[in-house]
Amino acid sequence: MSVVEPPPRAVAARSRLLRAAVEAFAAKGFTTTTTRDIATGAQMSPAAVYVHFKSKEEVLYELSDAGHRSFLRLIDASDDPEQSPALRLRAVIGALAAHHARDHVWSRVVNYELDSLSPEHRAAIEVMRKEVAARVGAIVGAGIADGAFDVDDPKATTTLLLSMGVDVARWYRESGAMTPEQIGEFHADMAARIVGARESDAGT
CATH class of the missing domain: 1.10.357.10 (Tetracycline Repressor, domain 2)
Incomplete structure (x- = not known):
């Protein structure tokens, strides 16, 4: 069975969100950081986090x-x-x-x-x-x-x-x-x- 690779745009979006999350978690801590903070740091819409991650x-x-x-x-x-x-x-x-x-x-x-x-x-x-x-x-x-x-x-x-x-x-x-x-x-x-x-x- 072949593995379906995610489209390049999705991979790039996840990478942007992860990079933004690192900065936000490091600056504010996990508990204080919101998904909006992560999305804003990635210059994406507030709903973007839940498109690529469950939580x-x-x-x-x-x-x-x-x-x-x-x-x-x-x-x-x-x-x-x-x-x-x-x-x-x-x-x-x-x-x-x-x-x-x-x-x-x-x-x-x-x-x-x-x-x-x-x-x-x-x-x-x-x-x-x-x-x-x-x-x-x-x-x-x-x-x-x-x-x-x-x-x-x-x-x-x-x-x-x-x-x-x-x-x-x-x-x-x-x-x-x-x-x-x-x-x-x-x-x-x-x-x-x-x-x-x-x-x-x-x-x-």
Whole structure:
């Protein structure tokens, strides 16, 4: 059975609404934002949201789903299992931190509006969040196994590494002193220190 693709105009309209929703949710929060705010931001009629989405919550879910899928793709692109655990950790944590700075508005919505999702949608997002943690946790575990990392609590350490990257989206602004790339490098250095990686292993 062939899949019927939506017409280009519909795809473009959905994209405009999603972009407008990101800005509105980031500025006003999900609860305060109205569908009219989203439609106005997209320069569309107030009814436009319901033409393409069932509800305001579904708009948030689509943003959250896309955002977390992008986190997983970024880990896939950054992590080279052939490298040492220290270099793998630097690459992944650095890439995630830079991403949260570069796309800080979207990332802020994706990470800080989870409680506004329906239970079903929250559960779906949690599956991906657990997968992100599992992949970073596996790198931490590999470093512990070969003696490269000095870590007492792998789970808590993994949570710390991910949390400090996520928090970049909350405070980063383009007017700040550091570029996303510099933030990524700083977080890579911090990650190596947190796990007690030897300088020779971490490439520093």
